Amino acid sequence: MNDDAIKVKHVLGVLDKITGGRCVKSLEDVFSGKNRFVVMKSSNIPGKGCMETPGLVYGDLEASVRKIAVTMTLTECNIELAGATGVDAIVAHHPIADAANSGGVTMRNYLGLYGVSVFELHEAFHGLHPGIAYIHGHKAFRVDIAYGGLPGNILYVGKALNEVSTLGNILDRLNEFMGISEEEKMLLAEREARNCSHISETNVATGGQILVGSREDRVHTVVHIFPHTGFTGEHLEKVKNEHPEADTVIASISRVRIDSELVAKARELNMNFVVGNSHAMEILENGLPLATAISKLLPEVEVVLFRERITSTPITMAGNPAIRQYADHIANQFLLPNANK
Known part of the structure; x- marks a missing residue:
């Protein structure tokens, strides 16, 4: 093996540099409690909790990375695309768990089959840059990644940018940054291709939507929240x-x-309420800057972005006639209660 080749350990070093030393370096980091970005996420659904371990999740530190x-x-689609296109390492933003992120099978078997190493960052990446606030039209002067003492409960408070004076400006800005017109063209093309x-x-x-207020309403100071992190109406009142x-x-x-307690609380507090980019856009908000930083620190390595595109199709039009006939046959013969088994 070429000693000058980029290896998994070098990728880990780069991710640690990007996050300011937040990656796990040893098992002690995982179990000692010293790394505050090693976080257990659980809804108390039996057996479904997941520990975040920022850094290398699976792979050989000495393996080459091109x-x-x-x-x-x-997801299994990521793993299959990596295997088919010569990807040696995947850096995932979200935490990774056996079976859940590897097609229902153990990661060692699946990733080892294709020689793919995987990393995760998530909470260790949060709060590192002002990009999400910027895209949404404000400059954050306060960033809290554990508001109310709740890990991952991220809060931004910011001043609207000079070019953003109304709620309508926010929506127009999001459409421009996210390329919504292009997404609409892609959807139209798929509808036509699939008839x-x-x-x-x-996407x-x-x-984006305005739930309280109108496009003409002025905006000066923004409270930017992420509801799925556990942000509540009480939190909003406190802010x-x-x-x-x-x-x-x-x-x-x-x-x-529209019937959310957060929307009701915003009305009570005489605040506008705007719904911004969905989770599906984070690949551009956080993923693309991360990929760009990796590329700049490891110029010898090719870096690509894996984007998911999820569609909803009536089952009467899903696939083609052959696969729909297959599905009907399998359902009738094997899956329905009156099937002959």
Whole structure:
């Protein structure tokens, strides 16, 4: 093996440098409690908890790396694409767990089959850059990645950028940065190719919305939250007390419905409420900057971005006639209660 070749250990070193030393270096980091980014995530559903261990999750430190893929969530589709396109290492933003992120089988068997190493970062990457706030039209002067003492409960408080004076400006800015017109063209092309006008797609379906206020309403100080992290109405009231000048709430990554307690609380506090980018856009908000940084620190390595595109199609139009006939046959003969078994 060429001693000058980029290896898995070098990728780990680069990720540690990018995160300011937040990656796991040893088992002691995992179990000692010294690394605050080693976090257990659990809804108390039996057997479904997951520990975040930022850094190398699987792979040989001495293995060569010529091509790296950056993704949001590791899936079997990621693994298959990596295996088919010569990717040696995948850097996933979200935490990785056996079976859940490897097609229902153990990671060692699946990743080892294709010689793919995997890394995760998640909480260790949060709070490192102001990009998500910038994309949403404000400059954060306060960043808390554990608001209320809850790990991962991220809060930004920021001042609107000079070019962003209204809620409408925020929505237009998001559409431009995320290339929504291109996503709409791709959806239209798929509908035409599959002869089905009822196909929906995540990025188009989850565009920005104003839930309280109007496009013309002014925005000055923003409270930017991420509802899926556990941010509550009580949290919002506390932030408003801490920053009484705040006039607008932006909820991004995850979304809320119009009947959400957060929306009701914003109305009570006389604040606008905007739903920003969905989680599906984080591959551009966080993933692309991370991939770009890796590429700059490891110029010898090819770096690619793995993007998922999820669509919804009526089953009467899914696939082609042959596969629909197959599905009908299997359901009738083997899966329905009256099937002959």
